[in-house]
Amino acid sequence: MTTFAGKAAASADKVRGGYYTPAPVARFLARWVREAGPRIVEPSCGDGRILRELAALGARAQGVELVAGEAVKARQFAPVDTENLFTWLANTEAADWDGVAGNPPYIRFGNWASDQREPALELMRRERLRPSRLTNAWVPFVVAATVLVRDGGRVGLVLPAELLQVGYAAQLRDFLLSRFSAITLLTFERLVFDGILQEVVLFCGVVGSGPARIRTVHLRDAEALADAELDVESAPALLHEKEKWTKYFLDPAAIRLLRTLKGSDTLTRLDSVADVDVGVVTGRNSFFTLTDAQARELALTPHCVPLVSRSAQLTGLVYDTDCRASDLAAGHRTWLLDAPRDPSDPALLAHIAAGEAAGVHRGYKCSIRTPWWGTPSLWIPDLFMLRQIHTAPRLTVNAAAATSTDTVHRLRLAPHVHSQIDACAVAAVFHNSATFAFAEIMGRSYGGGILELEPREAEQLPIPPPAYAGAELACDVDLLLKANEIDKALDLVDRQVLIDGLGWSPDVVAQCRSAWAALRARRTKRGSR
Numbered sequence: 001m002t003t004f005a006g007k008a009a010a011s012a013d014k015v016r017g018g019y020y021t022p023a024p025v026a027r028f029l030a031r032w033v034r035e036a037g038p039r040i041v042e043p044s045c046g047d048g049r050i051l052r053e054l055a056a057l058g059a060r061a062q063g064v065e066l067v068a069g070e071a072v073k074a075r076q077f078a079p080v081d082t083e084n085l086f087t088w089l090a091n092t093e094a095a096d097w098d099g100v101a102g103n104p105p106y107i108r109f110g111n112w113a114s115d116q117r118e119p120a121l122e123l124m125r126r127e128r129l130r131p132s133r134l135t136n137a138w139v140p141f142v143v144a145a146t147v148l149v150r151d152g153g154r155v156g157l158v159l160p161a162e163l164l165q166v167g168y169a170a171q172l173r174d175f176l177l178s179r180f181s182a183i184t185l186l187t188f189e190r191l192v193f194d195g196i197l198q199e200v201v202l203f204c205g206v207v208g209s210g211p212a213r214i215r216t217v218h219l220r221d222a223e224a225l226a227d228a229e230l231d232v233e234s235a236p237a238l239l240h241e242k243e244k245w246t247k248y249f250l251d252p253a254a255i256r257l258l259r260t261l262k263g264s265d266t267l268t269r270l271d272s273v274a275d276v277d278v279g280v281v282t283g284r285n286s287f288f289t290l291t292d293a294q295a296r297e298l299a300l301t302p303h304c305v306p307l308v309s310r311s312a313q314l315t316g317l318v319y320d321t322d323c324r325a326s327d328l329a330a331g332h333r334t335w336l337l338d339a340p341r342d343p344s345d346p347a348l349l350a351h352i353a354a355g356e357a358a359g360v361h362r363g364y365k366c367s368i369r370t371p372w373w374g375t376p377s378l379w380i381p382d383l384f385m386l387r388q389i390h391t392a393p394r395l396t397v398n399a400a401a402a403t404s405t406d407t408v409h410r411l412r413l414a415p416h417v418h419s420q421i422d423a424c425a426v427a428a429v430f431h432n433s434a435t436f437a438f439a440e441i442m443g444r445s446y447g448g449g450i451l452e453l454e455p456r457e458a459e460q461l462p463i464p465p466p467a468y469a470g471a472e473l474a475c476d477v478d479l480l481l482k483a484n485e486i487d488k489a490l491d492l493v494d495r496q497v498l499i500d501g502l503g504w505s506p507d508v509v510a511q512c513r514s515a516w517a518a519l520r521a522r523r524t525k526r527g528s529r
């Protein structure tokens with residue numbers, strides 16, 4: 001029987017819980033927070049690693065811990081109440097403590113017991129934050145820490161690096177900017193928690209009126225905390241800008257420059273010329289996508305449309321019939337099934353029967369559509385864009401009437417520009433140093449160094465007006481990209497579009513290029529062991 005491989009179930013390791021803080025991190029946080037004064041809360045103290053360090057510094061610390069067995073161990077260092085932090089809060093004075101030092105639990109909404117969760121969400125609502133089903137337990141812990149500490153006091157927390165960029169923490173970022181006068185974020189090149197692939201940041205905030213000034217310190221590993229220099233230049237944050245904090249990894253001058261460029265009218269936004277959408281979500285790629293050899297063998301070619309199924313297929317500025325021919329020959333999945341509602345071709349009927357025998361129709365995505373073999377949202381885009389970026393963003397004209405699966409985004413030129421703007425010009429102007437720097441700031445990156453742009457984020461990317469690119473430039477950029485000469489392609493577009501076209505100085509362009517290079521280097525280097 002033919003089988004059609006599906007996704008593996010999430011491993012139990014993915015459910016993260018009470019991992020404890022390594023000694024160098026506990027020591028650093030205890031020292032930093034202790035400088036504000038002796039009265040310090042450890043809001044989820046576990047077996048007391050941070051309390052031990054605080055005790056060594058003569059602090060009068062107070063621990064809170066949900067699990068009685070852990071609280072008992074921690075009591076050798078400080079008094080510890082066995083309670084849910086969010087009910088404990090009701091019996092303590094707000095804004096009364098010198099500091100909070102801790103490492104809050106990471107619990108997804110769905111795994112979080114509702115009787116423990118509700119008082120936490122209630123605290124968020126009181127602080128005018130709107131929790132959602134994406135809210136993770138660490139978020140209200142940060143809010144609680146902020147509320148507990150007096151003006152001028154310190155909050156030092158181990159937090160997941162997603163604080164910097166995830167959408168569900170956007171409100172929290174704004175809350176922090178308004179409630180702290182200074183925020184230092186420490187990040188690490190190497191993962192600091194053994195056995196856990198989660199990337200963390202140390203959040204060190206001084207409570208006070210905002211908007212906070214933000215500085216970032218990038219360290220090799222936890223050992224480097226012992227002599228970390230925190231007194232580096234900071235940049236003022238802007239309130240209500242709903243942006244990610246990735247940009248604070250740049251120096252303040254570069255942040256100022258990118259803010260100015262974004263606000264200037266020399267650049268337009270990608271969504272002024274095109275809509276960005278995800279590729280086709282088939283529900284089971286191994287059934288719906290085929291190599292050329294498979295399509296021929298199964299006699300399914302008449303029921304298929306050309307397909308781009310891998311990022312690596314977008315080698316240049318234009319995906320044309322030559323590119324497709326080499327993809328066909330290379331054995332990529334280059335055909336997408338486009339079966340009619342009432343199939344009669346025996347070859348197609350046989351493929352559908354094989355799918356049913358293998359249970360493809362019972363997979364979630366297939367089971368909720370009729371007929372299950374219909375390929376949803378099948379349309380042919382004007383351009384493709386990389387969704388996951390390793391080296392550099394890429395926008396490629398679709399000159400092969402292909403569609404894509406959801407590894408690659410699909411773009412449609414906006415109806416009002418369709419007759420006036422050439423897709424090649426849009427793709428050509430996109431490949432410049434400023435747009436690439438904004439992609440690093442506006443996208444999100446996870447461990448493994450990949451930058452991901454969601455359609456909404458991609459649509460907001462600032463780009464130069466496409467009118468600044470002609471056919472000759474597009475042709476040259478295509479050749480350079482296909483030769484993997486990304487820097488030379490950028491040099492060309494930077495010179496012809498940003499400098500000669502928009503009138504930017506070579507110095508401004510060079511700063512954009514180095515901002516892109518710095519953010520990319522940080523992204524690709526971090527998250528290793």
Ligand SMILES: C[S@@+](CC[C@H](N)C(=O)[O-])C[C@H]1O[C@@H](n2cnc3c(N)ncnc32)[C@H](O)[C@@H]1O
Nearest residue numbers: 018019020021044045046065066084085103105
């Ligand atoms: C990531 S561990 C960190 C422990 C310790 N702070 C450290 O740094 O090693 C999180 C701790 O939070 C505790 N916890 C979970 N929910 C809690 C709650 N609602 N109130 C207080 N503690 C909680 C867990 O039992 C666990 O010990």
